[in-house]
Amino acid sequence: MYPQAYLDYLYHFHCDRDYFECHEVLEEYWKEKEAQERDIHWVGLIQIAVGLYHQRRGNLSGAKKMLQNAVHIVTSQSDCIQLLGLDSVALEKLLNERILDIEQGSPYRSFNLPIEDSNLLISCQSKAASSNKIWGAISDLTDAALINRHSLRDRTEVILERQRQLDARKKKKDSNG
Template sequence: MYPKAYLDYLYHFHCDRDYFECHEVLEEYWKEKDASEREVHWVGLIQIAVGLYHQRRGNYNGALRMLQNASRIIGNESAAINALGLDSGRLVGLLNERLEDVKKQEPYMSMNLPIVDPDLQLSCDAMATSGGKVWGAASDLLDGSLVNRHTLRDRSDVIAERQRQLELRKKG
């Protein structure tokens, strides 16, 4: 019933708190459609993960921007968010609470998305068990590879594509 990328997002969000991976799997799914057909509610979920990633790293400005955008999108896309088995109203409330924490530069604390579909929760629990993880476990703030994941990834393909686009612009 739910896209695999969304289930993977939920797994990483709640089991290993790998918000960078949440962003990656959901953005890849979102980009599978032509730009004119992309659904903005996915962006809201992506921005929640990115905002929490920034807060966990102490980048409060980045967290504030992402979470403000996410809250706005989730509020505007409540029907689509509810169709994903989440309580959009509770989610907006959680995001607004988190925004207050970010404004005060409070340290990061793990949060759970308000899943209201019992079948979705059962699927998520089964994924956690099969992955040897605990659903809703707190983020491991001492895991540098998790906290600073963006600095550890191989970006050679992105750099090569930027260079190729620059050369194309120069030619014409």
């Protein structure tokens, strides 16, 4: 009933707290559609993961901005959020509380998304158990690879693609004039 990317997002969000991976799997799914056909509620979930990633790393202004954007989407897309098995009102409240924590300089702490669909929750917990993971485990703040994942990833493909696009633009410019 739910897209696999969303189930993967929930798994990473609640088991290993790999918010970077949450962002990656859901963004890849979101981008499968043409730009004008993309569902904005996915962006809200992506922004929640990015906001928590920033907060955990100490980038409080980035965290606050992402979570404020997420609140706006969760509020405006509450029907879609509900269809994903989440309690949109409870999620909005959680996010607003986290924004207040950030403003007050409170340290990062893990939280679980308010999953309302009991079948979804059972399915996710089963996947966690079969992977020897703990559903709802707290974030390992000593894991530098988890905390700094964005700076440790292999960016070769991104760099090569940017260079390819730059070369194509240069070639086009040279042929036009």
